[in-house]
Amino acid sequence: MTVLLEIMVCLASGGAYWWWTQSLTFFGLAPNLIFAAALSAAILAGPVKGIAWGFFLGLYADMLGSGVFGGWALTYSLMGYGVYIMKHHFDMDSPFSQLVAALVLSWACLLFYQALSLVFSSINPTGLKIFLAEPFLNALAVPVVFQMFFWLKRRAGIL
Amino acid sequence: MSREKDAANYAIVFFVALSVILLIFPASKLAHTARIAVSYSLYPSMHYGANYGHFVRNVPANFLSLLETDQENRALKDKVRAMEIKLQEASSFTSENERLARELRLSRSLPWAGSWARIVNKTPADWYGSFYIDKGSDDGIEMNDTVLGMQGDRAGLAGRVLEVYTKFSKVLLLTNSAASAVCAIAPSGLEALVEGKGTWLLKVNYVPEESALAEGAEITTAPAGLLFPAGIYVGKVKKVYPRESFMNFITADVSPAVDVNTLKEVFVLRRNLPMELYSAVQGGAK
Numbered sequence: 001m002t003v004l005l006e007i008m009v010c011l012a013s014g015g016a017y018w019w020w021t022q023s024l025t026f027f028g029l030a031p032n033l034i035f036a037a038a039l040s041a042a043i044l045a046g047p048v049k050g051i052a053w054g055f056f057l058g059l060y061a062d063m064l065g066s067g068v069f070g071g072w073a074l075t076y077s078l079m080g081y082g083v084y085i086m087k088h089h090f091d092m093d094s095p096f097s098q099l100v101a102a103l104v105l106s107w108a109c110l111l112f113y114q115a116l117s118l119v120f121s122s123i124n125p126t127g128l129k130i131f132l133a134e135p136f137l138n139a140l141a142v143p144v145v146f147q148m149f150f151w152l153k154r155r156a157g158i159l
Numbered sequence: 160m161s162r163e164k165d166a167a168n169y170a171i172v173f174f175v176a177l178s179v180i181l182l183i184f185p186a187s188k189l190a191h192t193a194r195i196a197v198s199y200s201l202y203p204s205m206h207y208g209a210n211y212g213h214f215v216r217n218v219p220a221n222f223l224s225l226l227e228t229d230q231e232n233r234a235l236k237d238k239v240r241a242m243e244i245k246l247q248e249a250s251s252f253t254s255e256n257e258r259l260a261r262e263l264r265l266s267r268s269l270p271w272a273g274s275w276a277r278i279v280n281k282t283p284a285d286w287y288g289s290f291y292i293d294k295g296s297d298d299g300i301e302m303n304d305t306v307l308g309m310q311g312d313r314a315g316l317a318g319r320v321l322e323v324y325t326k327f328s329k330v331l332l333l334t335n336s337a338a339s340a341v342c343a344i345a346p347s348g349l350e351a352l353v354e355g356k357g358t359w360l361l362k363v364n365y366v367p368e369e370s371a372l373a374e375g376a377e378i379t380t381a382p383a384g385l386l387f388p389a390g391i392y393v394g395k396v397k398k399v400y401p402r403e404s405f406m407n408f409i410t411a412d413v414s415p416a417v418d419v420n421t422l423k424e425v426f427v428l429r430r431n432l433p434m435e436l437y438s439a440v441q442g443g444a445k
Contacts, residue, residue: 018280021280021281021282021283022279022280022281025283028283028286028420029283030283032283032284046163046166047163047164047166047167047170048166048167048169048170051167051170051171051174052170052174054174055174055177055178058178061284062181064280064282064285065282065284065285065288065289066285066288066289066321066329066331066335066337067285067288068182069181069182070177070178070179070180070181070182071178071182073174073177073178073181074174074175074178074179074182077171077174077175077178078171078175080171081167081170081171084167116182120182120183121337122336123335123336123337123357124336124356124357125284125285125288125336125357126284126357127286127287127357127358128358130283130284130286134283134284
């Protein structure tokens with residue numbers, strides 16, 4: 001049952017991101033809710049689930065875009081593993097640490113995806129505007145998404 | 160703790176291997192099938208979102224106050240709400256009709272057959288790369304169909320159909336770093352390659368050094384290109400760069416004919432390419 005619920009939450013995260021990008025973009029910018037969901041899941045869940053959430057949310061992001069297929073899946077899977085390692089050294093439960101982690105990991109993910117795109121298909125997918133602005137929006141979104149996931153974990157037992 | 164670490168290591172190796180397989184075999188049938196399967200499984204969100212997004216956006220502002228009234232008042236206000244929605248719909252349809260009528264007048268003069276489609280998804284992270292339209296194979300859309308956008312009262316090249324599903328299609332924009340088109344530069348008709356840069360600008364490449372490439376020159380698709388019909392407006396030369404010492408041609412920035420930021424509907428041209436040409440197009444011909 002929780003697996004079904006997790007699949008629904010996963011799809012809802014992608015759907016919410018899709019809806020936000022259609023209805024609430026500001027100068028063509030929106031927080032990357034898929035990234036926020038992947039990071040929140042990695043913080044809350046165990047290592048295997050955290051990595052799996054990153055992979056499947058990454059596949060959703062790959063499907064929405066036109067870049068190298070599998071690029072975001074790889075990026076978010078590695079982020080899930082990275083967060084698992086980081087959790088041993090930092091307290092990731094406080095909103096401030098989530099905000100800082102979201103800021104740093106957003107840039108790390110964008111740079112890694114950029115490198116993957118250049119290596120695998122010689123394309124340059126990330127615009128400067130996205131690179132400069134999106135991490136800050138993500139940093140604001142992650143603590144909120146984390147609280148929602150934390151509530152779902154407590155009430156429904158997911159993650 | 161050690162078991163957890165082992166599990167984490169096995170998981171990351173498994174998912175990294177899976178991702179790398181998807182990355183290094185992008186053209187293989189297996190990877191393409193996986194991509195289509197994933198896309199189909201994720202369609203409900205987009206399908207219902209596209210169908211009901213318009214309705215959700217028009218819920219009246221006083222919806223919360225309606226909930227607080229008693230049964231009788233709610234029924235009465237529901238009626239008002241329904242009428243307000245219809246009024247808002249009617250007003251948005253009127254303005255849409257005016258715009259489409261203006262554009263259709265020009266589309267009738269286009270020598271190509273096709274159909275209009277509405278843009279239903281743009282992703283900020285891929286703003287100049289691709290978007291989805293609400294027409295698919297059910298509506299006769301095919302791979303590599305040419306996609307035009309209207310800028311003012313003139314049709315311009317927006318891109319081509321990259322993936323076709325039953326009710327949706329993905330359009331690869333010309334501004335995508337992976338997109339290109341063989342074009343002719345006015346007034347001489349000199350042919351060169353226009354490429355996307357992943358930004359709002361295009362780049363024209365392989366222009367001979369001795370050619371008189373001037374800023375403001377209009378660029379249209381060339382008959383030599385296989386992907387697009389000839390004569391479609393592509394853009395205007397914005398800035399010409401001098402020749403680099405190690406190159407024997409010059410390049411220039413091009414303002415695209417179609418501004419992705421203001422695009423709401425597109426016109427999809429049926430190409431009906433012969434089968435023998437289709438495989439050449441699939442192989443990456445421009």
